Amino acid sequence: MKARVLSGVQPSGNLHLGNYLGALKNWAEIQSDYESIFCIVDLHAITVYQEPEELVSKIRETAALFIAAGIDPEQSSIVVQSSVSGHAELAWMLTCVTPLGWLNRMTQFKAKSEKQDTIGDGLLQYPVLMAADILLYQAKIVPVGEDQSQHLELTRDIAQRFNAQYGETFNVPETRLPTVGARIMGLDDPTVKMSKSVTGTNHAIALLDPPEVVRKKIARATTDSQPGVDPENMGAGIANLFTIANACDPAVTRSVVAGMRYGDFKKRVAEAVVARLEPIQKKYKEITTEPGYIDAVLQRGLERVLPIAQDTIRTTKRAMGLYVPGGSV
Ligand code: TRP
Numbered sequence: 001m002k003a004r005v006l007s008g009v010q011p012s013g014n015l016h017l018g019n020y021l022g023a024l025k026n027w028a029e030i031q032s033d034y035e036s037i038f039c040i041v042d043l044h045a046i047t048v049y050q051e052p053e054e055l056v057s058k059i060r061e062t063a064a065l066f067i068a069a070g071i072d073p074e075q076s077s078i079v080v081q082s083s084v085s086g087h088a089e090l091a092w093m094l095t096c097v098t099p100l101g102w103l104n105r106m107t108q109f110k111a112k113s114e115k116q117d118t119i120g121d122g123l124l125q126y127p128v129l130m131a132a133d134i135l136l137y138q139a140k141i142v143p144v145g146e147d148q149s150q151h152l153e154l155t156r157d158i159a160q161r162f163n164a165q166y167g168e169t170f171n172v173p174e175t176r177l178p179t180v181g182a183r184i185m186g187l188d189d190p191t192v193k194m195s196k197s198v199t200g201t202n203h204a205i206a207l208l209d210p211p212e213v214v215r216k217k218i219a220r221a222t223t224d225s226q227p228g229v230d231p232e233n234m235g236a237g238i239a240n241l242f243t244i245a246n247a248c249d250p251a252v253t254r255s256v257v258a259g260m261r262y263g264d265f266k267k268r269v270a271e272a273v274v275a276r277l278e279p280i281q282k283k284y285k286e287i288t289t290e291p292g293y294i295d296a297v298l299q300r301g302l303e304r305v306l307p308i309a310q311d312t313i314r315t316t317k318r319a320m321g322l323y324v325p326g327g328s329v
Helices: 017-033 052-068 086-095 100-104 107-114 121-136 146-166 211-219 236-248 262-288 293-320
Strands: 004-009 035-040 077-080
Touching: 004 017, 004 121, 017 035, 017 052, 017 236, 017 262, 035 052, 052 077, 052 262, 052 293, 077 293, 086 121, 086 293, 100 121, 100 146, 107 121, 107 146, 121 146, 121 293, 146 293, 211 262, 236 262, 262 293
Parallel strands: 004 035, 035 077
Antiparallel strands: none
């Protein structure tokens, strides 16, 4: 049997090149080796306020971009988190075995709560919900970026604590893929990871940006004051652009760009990105103009994963001594 992989992306903001090169591209490449579940984590998104109408269309857009980026809905299950009530149910049960101190220590919680006037309880519970996403499907492998490793460690701690208190119930996710693709930084600030939540028009390249927008953003990307590209000594901005170009088009190697003036280099980077995005955007257009396609994909994903989720919920309830309707099944 193939090992089960699970990962998730929030449907807030626009999916960008960092999401593609750091996650989606990799998911598409590994999907045939595993039983893959890719989750659109809308319950995580609402830990900070989302415009309702915008959120629901972002959920569909995210699903369409997963497919456009190469995730094959015949092979992999694309699931909207809130469609499977087990995520929220299990999160509650796990909350009850999670010491508050563990959650207070989460660095993302600290960083996010500094930006809010009032801190919603959901923000504190965020990593418990993430643990529920993973444990609900007894996933073995969770490909995530470095920024999520503390949350993954917490997931393991929660699973172990639950198993110790109530008996072996959860698989403790052991493995993480060693590399999950390139780490892409912001164009305006190459010291921070490219992020959906950073506002500013020149921070990220959205997967649906038209070619002229891509070119303009890259032309404006932060560089340094060297006259040209020195492959042995790239500043953070140039190094980031090189990583992007090379990940989009492996023909753009260090020796190809050596000595290029920054203007020419940026043009080469832009062409690599535009060429990489073109088939994604074409596929996106195709599937979003086909009526009912996305909903059918999400329905299929739901039907595939629901029995797994229900099974874990029953097992967990039984372990904790909660009542399972339908008798002693
Ligand atoms: N917290 C993750 C992020 O921001 C998203 C996420 C939610 C996730 N649930 C998950 C990732 C389960 C992997 C597995 O990137």
